[in-house]
Amino acid sequence: PAGVVEIVKAGTTTITASAEANDTHLAGSASYTLTVNKAARTLSFSPTTATAIVGKSFTAPVLSGVLDGETVVYTSSEESVATVAADGTVTLVAAGETTITATIVEDDKYLEGSAEYTLTVEYEKSTWGIKGNFEGGNNWATLEQMNIDGSTWFFIKGVKFTSAPA
Secondary structure (H helix, E strand, C coil): CCCCCCCCCCEEEEEEEEECCCCCCCCEEEEEEEEECCECCCCEEECCEEEEECCCCCCCCEEECCCCCCCCEEEECCCCCEEECCCCCEEECCCEEEEEEEEECCCCCECCEEEEEEEEEECCEEEEEEEEEECCEEEEEEEEEEEECCEEEEEEECCCCCCCCC
16 A cells, blocks of 8 residues: 555665645655664573473473564583474483573574573482481381482481491
8 A cells, every 4th residue: 555664574664755846736756764673582480490200201391482484593502411393392411400492593673582491401300219227217218219320329318327336
């Protein structure tokens, strides 16, 4: 339609409207400069923190704010803890903490935008109570099993070990 400006991309342009002379008016024109700025991207993960267990399935938080056709680049701040594929799929590697970041680069209409979430990765634990006579009393200790790098480790908590000469 006449007189309607369609925004195509960020930039500056001059808009001129003109009219031809007729029986009642002289010819004339008017111009103005239109500046269109790039819009800010609003990306976000929900939730912004997650915890996962090595060897178990993990569903990453949902990324919102991505428009159709946009390419998201994912990174992990600690690839020794978790890696992230081009499609956002996370592979858990070892216990620790990493920040997963999603970025969309600047284009003709939008500024660069990014979002991140903190991922805490743990090893699977199993805990058993052990009742016994520790240090002369009837006490409980905790035996905790952890799978670390494919090996099973056991930790005993709540027991004080002492040695005596043989």
